Amino acid sequence: MEPVHVDATGLSCPQPVILTRQALKSYATGQVVILVDTATSRDNVSRLAQREGCQIEVQERPEGGFRLVLRP
Amino acid sequence: MSRVSRFLISRWGPIVTGAIVGILAPMLVYLGNPGNMGICVACFTRDIAGALGLHRAAVVQYLRPEIPWFIFGSLIAALIYKEYKPRAGSAPLVRFSLGGFAMIGALVFLGCPWRAYLRLAGGDWNAIPGIAGLVVGIVIGVQFLKSGYSLGRNRPAPAAAGWIMPAFAAALLILLLTAPLLGRTAEGEPTGPIFFSTTGPGAAYAPVIVSLVVGLAIGFLAQRSRFCTVGAVRDLILVRDTYLLNGVIALIIAGVVTNLILGQFNPGFEGQPVSHTNALWNFGGMVLSGLAFTLAGGCPGRQVFMSGEGDADAGVFVLGMLVGAGFAHNLSLASSSAGPGPYGPIAVIIGILFCLAVGFTARESVAA
Numbered sequence: 001m002e003p004v005h006v007d008a009t010g011l012s013c014p015q016p017v018i019l020t021r022q023a024l025k026s027y028a029t030g031q032v033v034i035l036v037d038t039a040t041s042r043d044n045v046s047r048l049a050q051r052e053g054c055q056i057e058v059q060e061r062p063e064g065g066f067r068l069v070l071r072p
Numbered sequence: 073m074s075r076v077s078r079f080l081i082s083r084w085g086p087i088v089t090g091a092i093v094g095i096l097a098p099m100l101v102y103l104g105n106p107g108n109m110g111i112c113v114a115c116f117t118r119d120i121a122g123a124l125g126l127h128r129a130a131v132v133q134y135l136r137p138e139i140p141w142f143i144f145g146s147l148i149a150a151l152i153y154k155e156y157k158p159r160a161g162s163a164p165l166v167r168f169s170l171g172g173f174a175m176i177g178a179l180v181f182l183g184c185p186w187r188a189y190l191r192l193a194g195g196d197w198n199a200i201p202g203i204a205g206l207v208v209g210i211v212i213g214v215q216f217l218k219s220g221y222s223l224g225r226n227r228p229a230p231a232a233a234g235w236i237m238p239a240f241a242a243a244l245l246i247l248l249l250t251a252p253l254l255g256r257t258a259e260g261e262p263t264g265p266i267f268f269s270t271t272g273p274g275a276a277y278a279p280v281i282v283s284l285v286v287g288l289a290i291g292f293l294a295q296r297s298r299f300c301t302v303g304a305v306r307d308l309i310l311v312r313d314t315y316l317l318n319g320v321i322a323l324i325i326a327g328v329v330t331n332l333i334l335g336q337f338n339p340g341f342e343g344q345p346v347s348h349t350n351a352l353w354n355f356g357g358m359v360l361s362g363l364a365f366t367l368a369g370g371c372p373g374r375q376v377f378m379s380g381e382g383d384a385d386a387g388v389f390v391l392g393m394l395v396g397a398g399f400a401h402n403l404s405l406a407s408s409s410a411g412p413g414p415y416g417p418i419a420v421i422i423g424i425l426f427c428l429a430v431g432f433t434a435r436e437s438v439a440a
Contacts, residue, residue: 010225012162012369012385013303017311018217039155040298043081048311064157064228 003031008041009065016041017048024052024072032072037065077153077296085297086304086319092293094326096286097190100138102334103278107345108194111138111290113372114175114184114361115346117390118397118406119274120244125255125265126398129406131272133264135248137280138287139376140241145291146380147238153296158234160384163223166430167368167385171392172399173423174364174372179397179406180357180416181205182347184372185301185365188358189320191347193327195339198347198354205355209362210305216367216431217310223367224436226385234382237390241380248280273346294377302362302371346409353412353420360423367430 004027008016016036023032032054036042042058049056049070057069079085097110109115115132122133150156178184181202183191188206191199253262269275277283293299297319304316331337341349348354365371368389370378375393378386400406405419 010159010162010227012223012226013300014217014307014310014369015222017307021311037159038157039081039153043298047313047315051311051313 003033003069006032006034008045009035009037011041013040014044017044020045020048020070021052024049024054024070030072032070034068034070035061035065036068039066042066042068080293080296081298083315083318085293086299086316087322089290089293089297089299090319090322091326093186093290093299094190094193094323095330096290097186098194098327098330098334098336100278100282100286101336103282104276105278106273106276107336108191108196109183109187109273109346110190111286112183112187112190113139113376114178114393114397115182115187115273117175117372117393118179118400121394121397122269122274122401123247123265123267125267126394127401128267129401130267130274131269132274132401133267133269134274134277135244135266135268136277137245137248137283140244141284141287142291142294142373142376143238143241143380145288145293146295146377147291148288149292149295150381155295156234156382158229158231158382158384159226160229160233161224162226162385163434164385164388166223166434167389168392168395169426170364170368170430171375171389172396173426174361174368175393175396176400176405176416176419176423177357177360177364178372179400180412180420181354181361182407184361185358186371186373189301189324190327191344193324194331194344195337196344196347197339197341198344198349198351201351201355202358205358206302206362207305208355209359209364210302210366211309212359213363213366213431214306214309217306220435221367221431222436223369223434226383229382229384233384236384237379237387291377291380294373295381298374299377300370300374302365303374305362306366348407348409348411350407350411353407353417356417356420357407360420360427363424363427363431367427367434
């Protein structure tokens with residue numbers, strides 16, 4: 001199954017978390033890839049993913065920011 | 073990343089930050105700051121506006137050093153941990169206006185969310201309708217967030233965008249230490265600004281060196297832990313996340329204990345420092361504030377800290393608060409111990425209508 005991509009770069013709190021939650025609800029069985037630009041968003045999305053029981057892989061992007069891969 | 077930093081971004085970070093704020097703020101009161109106002113981001117910004125002559129309310133004029141030191145504490149933390157990042161461009165004029173109205177709401181209540189919790193921790197029960205209003209404002213804001221509200225994205229910005237707020241903070245500290253008389257009377261005699269109150273809350277302040285240490289420490293801790301007094305309630309409602317709320321609870325508990333130890337816990341409604349007993353407008357003012365802060369993405373402290381880590385949009389919000397404070401006193405919107413100002417209630421209603429208009433109209437397609 002193709003992963004779902006969510007670009008949450010540049011968005012204020014708590015929009016990255018809201019978009020992540022929507023993606024996880026809509027695509028409960030697939031992989032969700034989230035792009036964020038700040039460590040705060042990285043931590044907030046990671047915390048949500050942990051609560052939702054997801055596995056999380058955090059990668060630093062060469063152009064700045066983070067790529068989070070969530071697997072339900 | 074150091075062990076300390078890992079600890080501060082763990083679930084203990086906001087708890088430790090809140091507890092330290094709850095201890096240090098009453099100590100600042102003990103050392104000279106106004107009653108139940110060890111730290112108030114709104115009141116302190118209002119005092120700075122007065123010192124600069126943006127309003128002429130003679131009892132609330134002082135260049136509160138805590139605010140510039142908050143900015144520097146956050147800047148230092150962001151530089152050390154490589155989180156400093158100049159960014160800008162998310163609806164700055166809307167954010168400026170939200171900052172202005174958030175300040176007006178806070179000055180009708182007489183305190184920002186930080187002070188609302190600190191007033192509660194000092195036994196000022198007038199804070200209870202204020203906190204209830206804050207929660208209602210946040211609940212309204214959360215409904216907008218759930219339905220797709222967004223002020224749009226910021227983007228990486230030139231270095232100057234990140235340095236303006238720290239430079240402004242440095243200028244405020246230089247003006248505090250040098251206290252120049254930059255105005256002239258009709259006769260050409262030097263006069264303020266810079267203004268310093270000789271009576272009232274503006275004349276009550278802790279030693280500058282103490283404010284320096286406290287401001288730097290809290291700025292540093294809050295940048296690391298993302299401490300936010302509005303996000304605390306927002307995240308509980310939105311995603312059942314108590315990460316930030318634990319920090320506010322720790323603040324209130326530590327504040328009560330410290331006030332009890334220092335003999336500053338005085339429960340009641342009447343005669344509380346820098347407050348009034350009009351429950352309706354304590355509530356209404358904070359509905360406006362809570363909504364405006366939620367629509368802007370964080371409490372006034374969080375906006376100050378983000379402005380130190382390069383977020384120019386947060387800097388614009390802080391400058392909106394500064395100008396809003398000027399309007400609040402020049403146009404008789406701010407409350408006093410006698411109650412709401414003559415035009416405070418109508419300003420709160422206008423502010424809520426403004427926020428609702430923003431909430432209903434600000435949308436951005438963020439589909440991937």
